[in-house]
Amino acid sequence: MKAYSIDLRTKIVESVRRRGVSTSETARRFRINRSTVARYLKQLDEGGSLIPKKAPGSPPKLDGSAMRLLEEDIKSRPWATHKHRNEFLFAACGVEVSETTICRAIKKRLPHSRKKDLQEPVRETSG
Numbered sequence: 001m002k003a004y005s006i007d008l009r010t011k012i013v014e015s016v017r018r019r020g021v022s023t024s025e026t027a028r029r030f031r032i033n034r035s036t037v038a039r040y041l042k043q044l045d046e047g048g049s050l051i052p053k054k055a056p057g058s059p060p061k062l063d064g065s066a067m068r069l070l071e072e073d074i075k076s077r078p079w080a081t082h083k084h085r086n087e088f089l090f091a092a093c094g095v096e097v098s099e100t101t102i103c104r105a106i107k108k109r110l111p112h113s114r115k116k117d118l119q120e121p122v123r124e125t126s127g
Contacts, residue, residue: 003052004032006050006051008030009040009050010050011030012026012030012032012036012037012040013040013041013044013050015029015030016037016041017041023037023038023041061095061097061101062089062095062097062101062105063095065093066089066093066095067105067109067110069088069089069092069093070085070089070102070105070106070110071110073085073088073089074106074110082099082102082103082106083099085102086098086099086102089102
């Protein structure tokens with residue numbers, strides 16, 4: 001989920017502070033939760049800024065070098081299981097991730113399919 005823009009946060013705070021609108025009414029007008037309005041007010045009082053504290057989401061567990069190693073491993077050992085790849089990454093670069101993370105990385109980031117190579121297509125039906 002994306003963080004609200006700084007402009008919107010400023011308008012929310014101004015609604016309460018300068019215009020004297022209640023927190024509940026401001027939340028209704030902007031269609032946000034009351035706790036969000038209260039958090040913005042508190043954040044402005046304590047930190048002096050409405051800039052989001054951190055970017056939403058977490059950084060990827062497999063960085064660029066680990067992904068390159070994984071891609072090379074897929075090319076050299078297409079028969080290997082996710083467990084084998086997990087053990088390989090831990091031994092090669094010390095990255096410890098679950099087999100599920102390996103699976104997701106292969107599916108989403110690498111052009112690899114676990115399907116067997118296609119044989120010659122059937123040209124005619126048997127009859």
